[in-house]
Amino acid sequence: MDQRRNVFFFHSKDETTIRQVDKLQSLAVEHGFKLVDNYEDANIIASIGGDGAFLQAVRKTGFRDDCLYFGISQKKQPYLYCDFQIDETDKMIEAMRNDQISVRKYPVIDITIDDTNRFHCLNEISIRSGIIKAFVIDLFIDDLHFETFRxxxxxxxxxxxxxxxxxxxHGALVDPQMACMQVTELASLNNNTYRTLGSPFVLSSQRKLRLEVVQDGNTHPVIGLDNEALSIKHVKQFDIGINGKTVKTVKLKDNSFWQKVKRTFL
Structure with a gap:
């Protein structure tokens, strides 16, 4: 952490949040960190809010893999990406002083739509029918036609x-130490004409997934990238993979993904 001293705070502009961030900024300067106004100059990007704010911070700052992302929540409830609560400043200082934090790398999905529009996502891409009609997609793993989904x-x-x-x-939980992506169906129709695997499956980072939308009038899908929606008409093809890009986050050493899963769901 000694060489990563330039901090950019990503937060909403409401009065309550601004007051909270002012205190954090003063604390950061007091402990030898430098505040920057441009995220491109930062070594640390701190998001204020919850997991949604963290995902927006990563997206709006370009999924940088040359800095650390730091999630700070405003509510006392479990979050996946936020290890610290905004009022627990003593805990933040103690963690930094006593080497209780670690850096974890999370894989990023790379998506190209119709060979022109390229995007990333840290959580998931969801592709859904935009009209009251079943979606038909030919699914290829590498160059193998695997199934036709409806x-x-x-x-x-x-x-x-x-x-x-x-x-x-009902998709499976996957350990973040594995660089992979999981494909999960939404209400698949299985009959004598259309047949899919019918269960989620996991692909390694070496695999490439290609989705070809059958042009039957349903060519304006609802596309979700993490917590943001895209509006692209006449979509024909999605090329999806893990390209080695990662997002590095600052985490407490004693707060693993599986500890969070247990705390949240069990």
């Missing part, structure tokens, strides 16, 4: 994203 849509999640939307539709 249903409401698909979720492709990272390991950290496996505990979110993916879990709500």
């Amino acid at each position: 249903g409401d849509g698909l979720i492709i999640s990272t390991p950290t994203g496996s505990s979110g939307y993916n879990k709500s539709v």
Whole structure:
């Protein structure tokens, strides 16, 4: 942490949050950190809020892999990406002084839409029908035509994203130490014409996933990237993979992914 002293705070502009951030900024300066106004000059990007704010901070600052992301929550409830609560400044200082923090790397999914629009996501990309009609997608793993999906849509999640939307539709929880992506169906229709695997499956970082949308009038899907929606018409193809890019986060050593899962769900 000694060489990472330039801090950028990502937060909403309401009065309560501004007052809270002012205190954190004073504390940071007091302990030898430098405040910067441009996230491109930062070594540490601190998000204030919850997991949603953390995901927005990562997205709005370009999924930087050359800095550390630091999640600070405003509410006393379990979060995946936020190890610290905004009023627990003593805990933050003690953790830094006593080497109780560690850096964890989370894989990022890379998405290209119709060979032109490129995006990243830290949790998941969800692709759903935009009209009251089943979605038909030809799914390829590498160059193998694996199945033709018909249903409401698909979720492709990272390991950290496996505990979110993916879990709500009975996807598996995946250890974040594995660089992989999980494919989970939304209300698939299985009959004599359409047949899918019918269960979530996990692909390694070496695999490439290609989704070709069958052009039957349902070409304006609802596309979700983490907690942000895209509006792209006449989508024909998604190319999805893990390209080695990671997001580095500051975490407490005694607060692992599985400890958070237990605390949140059990």
